[in-house]
Amino acid sequence: CQTGEVAADPQLYDQSYLSPVTIGNSELMLDFDTGSADLWCFSTESPAAQSAGHGLYNPSTGTELDGAFWDITYGDQSAASGNVFADKVVVGGVTATKQAVEAATSVSYEFTEDVASDGLLGLAFSSINTILPQPQTTFFDTVRNSLAKAVFTVDLKKGAAGSYTFGYIDSSKYSGAITYVPVNTANGFWQFTADGYSAGGSDSSTGRGGVAIADTGTSLLYLPASVAKAYYSGIQGATFDFRQGGYTIPCSATPPDFNVAIGGKTFTVPGSYINYAPLRAGSSTCFGGIQADTGIGFSIFGDVFLKAVYAVFDDSGSSPRLGFAAQ
Numbered sequence: 001c002q003t004g005e006v007a008a009d010p011q012l013y014d015q016s017y018l019s020p021v022t023i024g025n026s027e028l029m030l031d032f033d034t035g036s037a038d039l040w041c042f043s044t045e046s047p048a049a050q051s052a053g054h055g056l057y058n059p060s061t062g063t064e065l066d067g068a069f070w071d072i073t074y075g076d077q078s079a080a081s082g083n084v085f086a087d088k089v090v091v092g093g094v095t096a097t098k099q100a101v102e103a104a105t106s107v108s109y110e111f112t113e114d115v116a117s118d119g120l121l122g123l124a125f126s127s128i129n130t131i132l133p134q135p136q137t138t139f140f141d142t143v144r145n146s147l148a149k150a151v152f153t154v155d156l157k158k159g160a161a162g163s164y165t166f167g168y169i170d171s172s173k174y175s176g177a178i179t180y181v182p183v184n185t186a187n188g189f190w191q192f193t194a195d196g197y198s199a200g201g202s203d204s205s206t207g208r209g210g211v212a213i214a215d216t217g218t219s220l221l222y223l224p225a226s227v228a229k230a231y232y233s234g235i236q237g238a239t240f241d242f243r244q245g246g247y248t249i250p251c252s253a254t255p256p257d258f259n260v261a262i263g264g265k266t267f268t269v270p271g272s273y274i275n276y277a278p279l280r281a282g283s284s285t286c287f288g289g290i291q292a293d294t295g296i297g298f299s300i301f302g303d304v305f306l307k308a309v310y311a312v313f314d315d316s317g318s319s320p321r322l323g324f325a326a327q
């Protein structure tokens, strides 16, 4: 029975969190992403102009999956594609002896420019893995029958290293009880229903809840437009800036705490987490950590929310469920 733990290292402004993964005989820093289901990495096959500065997977240690290829596009329109090898993957001591490793032969500029990240490790459901002609399993699905318990946990922190664990829940990492809610896997995401939202100390409700996904690979918290609008209406100097593509606030603002009701419990995102980052270095205008989910089709509980809670991604029962506890 395998169990393991790996650090989640925050990048600038907590834009993403990277974890060390051994693939074949390379150690790479990957972005664990519960919003997608492909494990892909820069490789010795990637064009040098695209992979400069990145750690590279050398497929010589793997076995090529003949005829298999992959091509993924993310919500921010970033993309990558390539071919596939079966190789050994180790995460925090948990070993998958034959994991589908997707070697990039082409990546979009967003990935080229993010030199700290050597690729992604998808933790959504394998039903949305993009490998053709035959989709392959995520790392979690590959190892889940060998885990002490078919769960993984997410303990992200603001501006500090957090951790992912596989195969066990660490009771020292949270306070109070874990509140579980059912997961709808129809879209391949860890999708659940939020009951409602409110801002500040009062329960000045900013609206009914809705369908949401838990996505470690998305930096911000995307909510129904009416909820975002109501939240920022309470902040002096807040505005929707079309050029920036979202709400901005004065960096000197102290946004109110934001409360989310899930499974009958209330979880609070400290207002300081919603004063996300200056538009560019030195700017006195900051981008808001809450944005509207317009056009996406569901809300996205990204890192701004996840770093306020301890989250349990539980596939150990008859149907998957998500657990949340206060950190």
Ligand SMILES: CC[C@H](C)[C@H](NC(=O)[C@@H](NC[C@H](O)[C@@H](N)CC(C)C)C(C)C)C(=O)N[C@@H](Cc1ccccc1)C(=O)OC
Binding pocket: 031, 033, 034, 035, 036, 037, 072, 073, 074, 075, 076, 078, 120, 128, 129, 130, 215, 216, 217, 218, 219, 296, 300
């Ligand atoms: C298999 C592709 C994965 C699952 C992809 N997942 C995602 O885009 C989800 N997660 C996004 C990722 O966490 C991304 N932020 C990681 C970084 C490093 C690029 C979003 C939806 C929260 C997806 O749904 N892509 C859509 C494109 C899309 C998604 C959202 C909005 C608009 C367009 C697609 O390809 O659908 C077929």
